[in-house]
Amino acid sequence: KQWYQRRVRGHHAKRECNNAGLILGKVLDGNDLNELKRLFHVFLGAVNETHAKFYKENWLWLGGNDMDSEGDWHWTDGEPMNEFYGMEWTRYMPDNAEYIGTVGQNVLSIARWGQFDDSFDHTRKRRFVCMCPQSASEDTSTGMGISAVYNSTLYNY
Numbered sequence: 694k695q696w697y698q699r700r701v702r703g704h705h706a707k708r709e710c711n712n713a714g715l716i717l718g719k720v721l722d723g724n725d726l727n728e729l730k731r732l733f734h735v736f737l738g739a740v741n742e743t744h745a746k747f748y749k750e751n752w753l754w755l756g757g758n759d760m761d762s763e764g765d766w767h768w769t770d771g772e773p774m775n776e777f778y779g780m781e782w783t784r785y786m787p788d789n790a791e792y793i794g795t796v797g798q799n800v801l802s803i804a805r806w807g808q809f810d811d812s813f814d815h816t817r818k819r820r821f822v823c824m825c826p827q828s829a830s831e832d833t834s835t836g837m838g839i840s841a842v843y844n845s846t847l848y849n850y
Contacts (some may be wrong), residue, residue: 703800703814706754706821707769717756717769718822723779726807729753729822733805740805746783752810754821757801759811766801770826774801783810 701709710717720726737750744751756769766774800814
């Protein structure tokens with residue numbers, strides 16, 4: 694996986710990954726979730742309790758979306774997004790913000806504490822995680838082949 698420091702909107706994150714021959718990151722199980730939470734801590738430090746929940750440093754874009762059909766989540770490579778043990782959505786999610794009279798919550802983001810959110814990709818700018826397409830289906834429990842980009846420096850794990 695590669696960690697990008699620059700903040701972009703969700704659809705731009707997908708394009709950035711694709712331009713690099715990668716896909717937006719996937720979280721397929723609890724191991725992936727724990728790895729991302731660890732990377733948050735490594736690159737951004739401990740959670741700052743004074744920041745609001747949706748503070749930009751608390752969230753990353755991932756490759757899940759329900760753009761084609763509301764509530765039907767898929768990864769950007771077309772694989773269905775399946776719930777797994779330990780997967781937790783933020784309150785009232787996933788939804789499409791109909792309760793506030795708008796639509797457009799169609800892309801997946803993840804908080805540094807591991808909650809998922811159905812986000813507005815056209816208004817929020819966040820960092821993002823990319824990964825090699827072939828590693829998306831490989832076993833990541835070994836921690837092999839994982840890398841992160843921080844200020845243009847590549848770190849391998």
